Amino acid sequence: MKQFQLFLAFFRVGMLGYGGGPSSIPLVHKEVVNKYKWMNDDEFADVLALANTLPGPIATKMSGYIGYRVAGVVGMINATLATIVPTILLMIILLTSIASIKDLAWVQGMTKAVVPVVGVMLAVLTWDFIKKSQTSLGWVKAVLLFGLSYLFIELLGLHPAFLIVGLLVVAILQKDKVVEAEESS
Template identity: 70%
Template sequence: MTQQQLFSAFFRVGMLGYGGGPASIPLIHKEVVEKYKWMDSDEFADILAIGNTLPGPIATKMAGYIGYRVAGVTGLFNALLASIVPTIVLMIVLLVSLESFREYGWVQGMTNGVMPVVGVMLAVLTWQFFTKSKEGLGTWYSLGLIVLSVVLISLAGIHPAFVIAGLLVFVFLRKGGRRS
């Protein structure tokens, strides 16, 4: 049953994760944390943070790790396969189909219509992560790290992986208890 659940969970993510890896993260969270309860939100956040520091697509890295954690090597391959097969099939079908319809307004409207939904999903996940970080670091440290991250990524042009790695080192080396 676990292998079937793994395949089903990551197949749904692969089918519905319109917009790439970042758009898939809330869907993975929904399946892994809320539906199947294979891990809690804190562990999911840790896996996401570590996964973002590594090269490659985040959805497949998370699928591989979660599949391995839930059902060993077989689970790893099962979850990876389930997450990439829909993308491969849909790319082939959609690219062939949409190429002939790309001039139509409904094709452009379809893409534009999905963007706000993806934005809301990312905003909800961001709020959940901020709430969790407040519990561990305190409100002011969390807000400070958010501001620092925005400045480094948006204004200074530093790659997010370096910012995440730096924040992980900061939190790891940080001494003391909970602050607010």
């Protein structure tokens, strides 16, 4: 039953994730955290952060890891195939027919209409992460990290992977200081 649920969850993501990886993230969150409860929000945030640091399509990386976590190697293969098979089939079907209809107004309108919907889905997920950051860090640290992240990523052009690795190093160093302080007291 778990294999079927994995396949179904990631098949839906593959079918409805129009617009690439960023549009898939909120869909994966709905399936994994809200519907099947295979992870909580913090675990999902960790998976998302790690997946963003690695090369390749994010939906495939997330489905592989989550599938492995839920049902081992078979679950990983199942979830990954469920994510990519719809895209492969749709690409074959669409690419064979798109040339003849790409200039139609309704096709162009449909493509343009999807962009704001994906933007709203990402904004909702972002707001959820901001609220969770506020709960665990407090507003001051959360806003400070948000602002610094924006500065480094958008204004200075730093790749998000470097920022995430830097934050991981700081967290590890702080943990070591806490452990040392506990040992000396």
